[in-house]
Amino acid sequence: MKHANKYQRTYFNVENAPMRWIKKDYVDHAPIWCSVDLRDGNQSLIIPMSLEEKLEFFKMLVKVGFKEIEVGFPAASETEYEFLRALIDQNLIPDDVTIQVLTQAREHIIRKTFDALKGAKKAIVHLYNSTSVAQREQVFKKSKEEIIQIAVDGAKLIKSIADETKGNYQFEYSPESFTQTEMDFAADICNAVIDVLKPTPENKVIINLPVTVQVSMPHVYANQIEYMCDHLHERENIIVSLHPHNDRGCGVADSEMGLLAGADRIEGTLFGNGERTGNVDIITLAMNMYSQGVEPNLDFTNIPEIIEVYERVTRMHVYERSPYSGELVFAAFSGSHQDAIAKGMKWREEKQLDTWTVPYLPVDPQDVGRQYDGGVIRINSQSGKGGIGYLLEQKYGYDTPKEMREDIGYLMKGISDHRHQELKSDEILEIFKQEYFNKTMPIHMLDYHFVRTNEVMVTLTIEMNGEKRDIVGRGNGRLDAVSNAITSSLNINYKDLLYKEHALTKGSTSQAVAYVGIHDEKGLMYWGAGIHDDIIAASVIALFSAVNRLMGGK
Structure with missing residues (x-):
């Protein structure tokens, strides 16, 4: 690779980070889960979901157990507006589920968002604006103070409109491109919004700290989250939320370390669908907790059913090696x-x-x-x-x-x-x-008859080379007598007879199975098997099957 020197680290690590989170070795309780499949996931699809497909997906998310579901950006497109209205007008939102809508910090977008929410019993209004150095300098060409003012003005507007609108509204703010923002500035802009929104114990404010583009190792993100948890105003009334993307393949690690560092909530998607390399996969996160004995509060007991709906309505494919959900993740070939x-x-x-x-x-x-x-x-x-x-x-x-x-x-x-x-x-x-079973060539065993005196004697009727004949043998037991009849009368040499029998436990329970193994003169093992209603018949058939395989027959 010739041009590595044109890249530079664009994240802001926390100097002298306390790293208290590193002393914890697992996530010991489930976070608040918020599915963003219907917004972040949907906007990344080649063919976005139709209204009917979105409704089906929403119902599946409810069935899985999500209590917070981001349903879209209603001011961005007519389809998303109609979807939100369908959920409200058709009374499809359970009382214990809160829908979430996204809006930029722009007045006309905020007002249309609240228009779309009319009639909703409760909703989270998610406000965002971008804060990174690159976005400030290259896209908005604004100072830090001007960027803060955008966020503050947006927060004031959503609060005032919410006060005038019927319904129960909770507020969320995201400093988009958080991980590429100076930490002190990220804290300043979040605190400015918190001061406007005035959270209470009954109506906490969500501060969402996204990995909009993944640019650092996971421990850096954890340090950033810990820093924010230490510096946010009214932390006891704040829900710290994470929204990790997966550009470096570390979305799950970012999320888990961020939770260790003090976060309370995760925004993600099923199977990690999302822009570029995707959002964090909530199934993987939840199942990681489950595998450590922690109840995730989401129901993934029928992942095949979830996959069927997901693949059909999104036209995406769940990779065969996707953790927990892929077709081959429990399959062993080795x-x-x-x-x-x-x-x-x-x-x-x-x-x-x-x-x-x-x-x-x-x-x-x-x-x-x-x-x-x-x-x-x-x-x-x-x-x-x-x-x-x-x-x-x-x-x-x-x-x-x-x-x-x-x-x-x-x-x-x-x-x-x-x-x-x-x-x-x-x-x-x-x-x-x-x-292995019931081999009849070149020797076809047609019938047998046992007589017991001091030892067992057997008379076997066989067909070989087109000729029927009777052969006789004696032995300590039935199978020994049959074996002696074969070796003495047919001049077939083998030794070390191994035997096992059992009732067939699957299918017809009235049948018995026997397995017989014999060694030829060179020490090679040949196995045969027999299945019959009678265990004696099964064992005799198994022996003849082994002998026929030794003789190269069918």
Whole structure:
């Protein structure tokens, strides 16, 4: 990169910052949440939402649990004006939800904003003007004193109009481009507005300190927030709000550190939608708290449903790796990860634990509406025996022997590698059954009959090379007798018979499954499986399946 020297740090750090916030290691309570999806998020869309889509999105935000929702900039466009009127006229705003509207500190815009609010039971009127050095010098060409006067005049006007208008109004002020503003000047302009608005314990003023453009590391922002909390007038009657954008990819870190530094409120969007790289993702923030045992006071128990509405009305896409919400964030393809997850889930089940400590899964996927079956364990050429075994057991009820899982694992990985694609769970089941179950070539077992004296004797009717014949064997048990009949009568050599059986716990509960493994003369293991209503029949079928696989049959 040739031209790094043309860039300079444009933020204002706090000299000798006390950094009390750094002694805290997590956010221990939920902030006040304000969704700005319908304003900040909507204005960043290639195709802004229609009136009907905005109404649907608003209802979803209410369902999630937002108590403050910024619904738009009603003086900026007719669509936003009509949306606000629809919410009010159709009585769609619940009593416990406060709508928020944005306005510049300009008289005609402020007056039109209040016109749009007529009939609203309560609302937050959000006033802003830009304060950074670059904006003052390049855009407005005004002095600090003139910039303060814009804010003061706007504050006086919204207060006087609110006093004359029916309804319950709360005020919010944002020094836009706050992080690129000198801290003493940011405090001066906010305090000038506070002095005009005169907050009370019953009607606090919101001071919103936005990361309009992210220009510093998160700890710098935290120092700025702590400074403002220490220098704002009537701090006990002030709600300090954060509105972080994500230009440096640090929106979540800015928010969390800002909350540690004393902030009370967060403005953000679902999935981080917003201008440029987006606003802070409220889902990530809330779920980060949830994963630390803190109730976020928002309901994300059905993220797939939220994604469906979001993607449909915004025409945006939730990235597969988006924290907590992406399709793949709980999916493990790596064999070692799958093995650890499978063992962790089994350990938790055996211990009957209420707490969640499963490796590689920061939260329980079911808490956000995701399922274990086919969602946590995903199979491709990188997968391992543990994950495939876990999927077969959890989704379909096949508890294969530990030694057999390695064989299944290599089989599935090879197929995935050959196809250059992931194997879906139903494909895995089909391959599993086709490869191991009820193999009848070259030896087709047609019938059997056991007789028990001092030992077990069996007579087997088989078909081989188109010829039916009976073979006889004796042994200590039924499967031993069948095995001896095969080795002695058919001259097939194998050893070290391994066996496992269980009732099939998924689907038809009347069926039994048996697995048999045998070693050939070179020590290679061959597995077969049988499924039948009778466990003896299942075990005999499993043995013949293993023998047929050893002989290279189907």
